Amino acid sequence: MIKIALFSTKSYDKEYFELFRPKDEIEVRYFKSALNEDTTELVKGFEIVCVFVNDHINRTVLGCLHKHGIKLIALRCAGFNNVDLEAAHEFGIKVVRVPAYSPNAVAEHAMALILTLNRKTHKAYNRIREGNFSLERLTGFNIYKKTLGVVGTGQIGKAFCNIALGFGANIVAYDLYPNSELEAKGVKYVSIDELFRQSDIISLHCPLTSDTRHMINSKAFKKMKDGVMIINTSRGALIDSKAAIKALKKRKLGYFGIDVYEQEENLFFQDHSESIIEDEVIMRLTSFPNVLITSHQAFLTHEAMEQITIITYQNIKDFVNGNTLINEVKL
Numbered sequence: 482m483i484k485i486a487l488f489s490t491k492s493y494d495k496e497y498f499e500l501f502r503p504k505d506e507i508e509v510r511y512f513k514s515a516l517n518e519d520t521t522e523l524v525k526g527f528e529i530v531c532v533f534v535n536d537h538i539n540r541t542v543l544g545c546l547h548k549h550g551i552k553l554i555a556l557r558c559a560g561f562n563n564v565d566l567e568a569a570h571e572f573g574i575k576v577v578r579v580p581a582y583s584p585n586a587v588a589e590h591a592m593a594l595i596l597t598l599n600r601k602t603h604k605a606y607n608r609i610r611e612g613n614f615s616l617e618r619l620t621g622f623n624i625y626k627k628t629l630g631v632v633g634t635g636q637i638g639k640a641f642c643n644i645a646l647g648f649g650a651n652i653v654a655y656d657l658y659p660n661s662e663l664e665a666k667g668v669k670y671v672s673i674d675e676l677f678r679q680s681d682i683i684s685l686h687c688p689l690t691s692d693t694r695h696m697i698n699s700k701a702f703k704k705m706k707d708g709v710m711i712i713n714t715s716r717g718a719l720i721d722s723k724a725a726i727k728a729l730k731k732r733k734l735g736y737f738g739i740d741v742y743e744q745e746e747n748l749f750f751q752d753h754s755e756s757i758i759e760d761e762v763i764m765r766l767t768s769f770p771n772v773l774i775t776s777h778q779a780f781l782t783h784e785a786m787e788q789i790t791i792i793t794y795q796n797i798k799d800f801v802n803g804n805t806l807i808n809e810v811k812l
């Protein structure tokens with residue numbers, strides 16, 4: 482029987498991991514806590530851990546995992562910036578991920594953020610519940626013929642371009658590897674500076690790397706149109722949040738929709754409604770009328786959960802059976 486320690490368990494994780502669990506092959510122990518320097522003792526007796534975006538797998542954690550005999554880290558997400566790959570390699574611990582479970586789930590959420598911020602449906606919903614049928618301050622703009630800048634046209638960025646093309650938007654894109662299929666549909670690849678200059682809306686879909694960390698900073702804001710909309714469903718640290726607050730105050734940043742946040746680790750996925758939140762940056766962000774924050778939920782659709790679970794189990798079975806790890810994250 483294969484035994485897995487699954488960290489950062491939420492009710493929906495348990496629901497899907499139980500639903501698709503090959504009952505005679507795999508046993509799962511569900512831990513609510515995240516895997517970090519304080520919780521490594523929990524992995525005793527396991528060879529495989531399954532983790533999510535905010536489990537912090539740094540060198541110290543990896544050293545402890547190695548000491549306890551962990552051989553595989555199965556990420557149940559696409560991004561892998563939270564794992565020190567170099568240290569994992571040194572300790573001989575393999576890392577697998579779910580590269581594309583449902584690009585459309587995230588791309589559709591990015592469009593939902595755009596539409597909500599623009600057409601203010603969240604405000605209309607609250608107003609009407611209170612008997613306020615006024616249209617004052619609900620004016621939006623057409624997406625048709627606006628210029629959308631897409632940074633990163635991999636699986637999610639491509640799905641997002643296809644949705645935006647359906648709205649009749651002009652699309653400019655930036656990626657290290659332009660996609661000819663998108664070019665054939667009218668997507669125009671430009672430099673990142675040109676994308677900043679031309680875009681009415683910028684949507685981020687590139688991974689977080691040392692090159693992309695804080696790519697949206699005060700210098701970048703200076704190149705953008707006044708009133709630009711920025712959407713981030715990728716990773717929080719692509720944006721310098723303090724620079725975003727300054728840009729909001731200067732009216733440079735006209736709309737800000739984020740599903741991810743630089744310091745989300747101890748905040749997102751949890752109910753803090755009865756606590757004093759110490760993070761001044763997120764509290765300032767929530768105070769702006771033109772900021773919309775969701776708590777890293779872009780992936781959360783039935784279809785995506787199904788794929789995440791099935792692919793994670795397959796990755797684990799491939800490892801145990803000595804098969805090629807098609808979803809291995811290599812250095």
Ligand code: NAD
Pocket residue numbers: 559560580581584587632633634635636637638655656657658686687688689690692693714715716740741777778779780781
């Ligand atoms: P992908 O690997 O298919 O695509 C990433 C693209 O970014 C590639 O085309 C790559 O060439 C490009 N890229 C890499 N470095 C770049 C750079 N410096 N500048 C511009 N482009 C660059 O990944 P994906 O499946 O499309 O996922 C994109 C990101 O979305 C992931 O890295 C992850 O952080 C994030 N994500 C978020 C959620 C969520 O729930 N919010 C869910 C899944 C993924």
